[in-house]
Amino acid sequence: MSLSVALRHRFPGFTLDVDFQAQAGVTALFGRSGSGKTSVINAVAGLLRPEAGRITLDGRDLMDSATGRFLPPHRRGLGYVFQDSRLFPHLSVRQNLLYGRWFASHGDRIGFEDVVSLLGIGDLLQRRPGALSGGEKQRVAIGRALLSRPRMLLMDEPLAALDEARKSEILPYLERLRDQTRIPILYVSHAMPEVARLATTLVILRDGKVMQAGQLEGLMSDPDTAAHLGEGQAGSVIAARVQAHDADGLTRLSTPLGELLVPHLDAAPGHTLRLRIHARDVMLSLTRPQGISALNVLSANVRSVAPGTGPDVLVRLAVGQDHLLARITARSAKALALAPGIAVHAVVKSVAVTDRG
């Protein structure tokens, strides 16, 4: 699977000019509101006709301004999940789910029962959309898009209209969608926690331009990325595997950084997880700290020191076979005389487990 997007479109007071590729897995279009994310996804869906550009999915042109080709939305074979679920009010949940199936001629990747059990909506089938909660509506909308047998799923801030409880209700379903179906997803969001949890590829948009694009893990520990993420959102995303559960209630994880200890996780050894380590939760020390309550102290090597926002600097560290980002004050960096090549110890104050794989 590969989606290639290159387009230019002028809006009043704003020009969209983007060029990126999306591979299998979840590609997150990340940016604050007004950065052009929704316009990009609408252009892919065929709801916006860009002035110039070319969009290709698996070698098939969805649009090409050079040849004048423009496939209308209903012939693109894409499933679109909107922020507001947009269920048909005159149809039952079952009829909503089956709507796209009528028109789907290609592919037979996913069955009705599979989708219903994947999204846990079996009890809702006879109900009307008017009688569903926000989270239920959105799960049905995802199911409806999936059952139209799309080549790719487009999601425009599918969680933004939901409160935190409903968000955490749906996120596991999205993870299952990513891991259990082979349908690639283009995911628009301005919420870093969601993106860090779901994305495999990250595309950062700002003022209609692509700032950075690449594998999520690599990008997240890059100080250049941090500037685009917003206050307090900088941090590394690390893949991990459950190694063992200790008798004192801690879980041992093996990661490219080395071994990490976290409070007990309800997951069997061998399970893969995704960790998020905020840059602000990493302390640096020149000598190995003694008599310290933090459990995770890693040997690291400074790769770069970059000015962050305000009085902070972002320090990129090589740890084991991966990288870690630390945010410390410029004063501390000066006091420690941090420079590329210096060996330090990174004290990880907290590790967030964002994903149960």
Added chain:
Amino acid sequence: MNDTLGLTLQEWQAVALSLKVSLWATVVSLPFGIAVAYLLARRQFWGKQLLNGLVHLPLILPPVVTGYLLLAGFGRRGPIGGFLDDCCGIVLAFRWTGAALAAAIMAFPLMVRAIRLAIEAVDPRLEQVAGTLGANCLWVFLTVTLPLILPGIIAGAILAFAKAMGEFGATITFVSNIPGQTQTLPSAIYSFLQVPGGEASALRLVAIAVAIAMIALLLSEWVARAIARRIAGT
């Protein structure tokens, strides 16, 4: 004269003819009404204002003028009427079919307005999502727009039916007032009022006209509510 249920033959004929004319006028013009309402509500095209004006013209023109224009156009010597007579043997002027045409044209703006309002109330984002699910324009209309505007269509049809029942000026100008052939309920009431001793007949017909209008109105309310409940669905 022959008395049935207190009505004379002429009175019966007028009621039956009016029902027939109005029903045909409503049923035949409904698909056109939906199409025009859809064009006006959802599409941008050259001449949209012209179409809008033409549709509304019968509402603001004196009905006699509309009737005269129909006679000029659809009469046997008119350009359209002559053609229809030559090719298919269809004659409209001074026939009940002509009364149906006049009633349909007079009722058309009311029908289009009601349906257009209903279409404008449908969230276009629902039509958009149907498109992304693979439905082309026609399927989007049939599976999303049409079911959602059904209450509006019923309201428009009832309104048009009631208007057709009451149509007088254009009808009498285009098809005259021939008892048993083109004498509709309003024309009959008018005729009875012109002859001495006709008040009793006129009054009976007036009562029937009021009853038909009330039944139509209540029926439309009831159907529209039932459908709205189905759509809101709980």
